[in-house]
Amino acid sequence: MSVLSIRVLGDPVLREVTQPVAEVTDETRRLIDDMFETMYAASGIGLAAPQVGRRERVCVVDVEGAAYALVNPEVVHAEGPKAKAEEGCLSIPDVYGDVERPGRVTVRALDRDGAPIEVTGEGLLGRCFQHEIDHLHGKLFIDYLSFLKRRSALAKWEEEKEQYPGFIRILKPGRSASEHPEEEL
Numbered sequence: 076m077s078v079l080s081i082r083v084l085g086d087p088v089l090r091e092v093t094q095p096v097a098e099v100t101d102e103t104r105r106l107i108d109d110m111f112e113t114m115y116a117a118s119g120i121g122l123a124a125p126q127v128g129r130r131e132r133v134c135v136v137d138v139e140g141a142a143y144a145l146v147n148p149e150v151v152h153a154e155g156p157k158a159k160a161e162e163g164c165l166s167i168p169d170v171y172g173d174v175e176r177p178g179r180v181t182v183r184a185l186d187r188d189g190a191p192i193e194v195t196g197e198g199l200l201g202r203c204f205q206h207e208i209d210h211l212h213g214k215l216f217i218d219y220l221s222f223l224k225r226r227s228a229l230a231k232w233e234e235e236k237e238q239y240p241g242f243i244r245i246l247k248p249g250r251s252a253s254e255h256p257e258e259e260l
């Protein structure tokens with residue numbers, strides 16, 4: 076397994092719509108395993124393929140020990156009440172904002188073996204599913220912010236992005252300590 080570098084805001088791959096995976100192969104599994112390792116190295120709780128520069132419709136999630144590899148995931152049911160919470164993103168380091176989302180979602184996907192699964196998540200897990208599935212459609216959490224909050228988030232990013240030449244964030248292997256109490260997805 077390898078820790079991959081993470082693409083940050085400004086890399087066009089983050090705005091592309093991913094391609095559905097026709098068949099889960101060893102290549103898909105290698106991507107999944109590398110994505111888990113990368114997510115853990117970044118102390119994240121979710122990671123989507125475009126964040127590592129890939130176009131497959133694949134994401135991984137690990138919220139409080141509930142780990143899922145999701146291939147071709149779709150939200151098939153969302154229900155309220157809507158909840159607002161602060162989100163961050165491994166592709167927009169050190170930028171945070173409140174996002175309102177349905178409190179509970181049911182996701183249908185294929186797992187690492189290509190078997191169909193259906194999983195319902197609420198709270199942080201449900202939020203994480205929605206954030207990662209958005210990534211697979213080129214959507215980022217900052218898109219949900221009000222005009223003013225988005226402008227201030229982007230101003231903060233203007234300062235941060237200097238650290239990531241070529242829009243690439245290079246991680247060191249092993250779990251790193253997050254400097255921010257909130258989780259990044």
Ligand code: ZN
Pocket residue numbers: 163164165166206210260
């Ligand atoms: Zn993200």
